[in-house]
């Protein structure tokens with residue numbers, strides 16, 4: 543995302559297309575939608591930009607109309623012929639239809655999708671088997687599969703029951719400690735938000751206690767399920783845990799935001815203040831009200847960004863070319879370029895509904 547947010551040009555040469563692609567009916571609806579957008583965009587362009595756009599569209603056409611691969615429900619295409627640039631994302635979720643030609647890739651809908659469907663891990667474990675699955679918004683991949691033979695069958699006769707139980711406990715412990723090591727490494731590699739520990743009985747709690755502190759902090763929840771739970775159900779359980787966790791962290795963040803605003807602390811609200819904080823690299827978390835957009839213009843040379851104003855002939859700061867933009871999208875891109883986190887919140891999480899954006903500040 544960061545690399546995409548770095549991209550911009552003075553001219554409208556970046557095509558962004560968002561399409562739901564599952565099912566026959568979408569194929570038909572997409573065709574109608576894309577054709578009408580192509581016509582509208584062409585009509586609005588000057589002759590030289592029109593020819594660039596036609597070549598860009600040609601380049602992207604196969605990706606736009608191509609049949610979905612298995613499990614693909616949505617597709618995003620960013621393309622620019624003059625920059626020889628094309629990026630295609632296949633998603634397991636359906637985005638809303640959109641087709642935009644702009645000076646940079648249109649990222650906000652992708653960002654929202656990613657915020658709604660974050661990557662996480664799912665560890666299914668009992669006392670003799672463990673399976674780590676990484677669940678992404680696009681697909682679920684199995685990462686590790688460990689199992690152990692725990693001498694459940696009394697093969698070697700002659701042990702007393704208590705000796706057998708002690709050996710068995712020891713074997714479970716050493717198995718779980720192996721799982722703990724693996725979880726530690728896998729989480730480090732995957733950099734997921736966190737993971738859920740699922741399974742029957744008390745192996746979950748035992749494993750939890752054996753995890754190193756930083757891995758413990760990544761555990762989102764412990765849930766009770768049987769080892770033979772169907773994959774879809776397991777993912778469903780995990781998704782609802784993640785959803786709850788995200789709601790909670792959003793609530794916590796918006797409480798902090800409100801209290802910082804009230805005591806005039808490390809937070810700002812409103813497009814103007816947020817923009818200048820972003821430009822100074824002071825923003826830690828950019829907070830965007832869901833579904834918001836603010837019309838405005840930007841100078842493509844010096845990035846002078848002005849909300850709610852009629853665009854001038856040229857930039858009043860440097861004389862560069864200006865274009866109409868959604869200010870919220872531009873603020874989002876600024877946040878990406880300055881390594882700020884982005885949170886999308888509901889209207890009621892905001893201190894005032896007039897402010898569609900806010901920020902928690904680093905200093």
Ligand SMILES: [Zn+2]
Pocket residue numbers: 841842843844845846857858859860861862
């Ligand atoms: Zn300028």
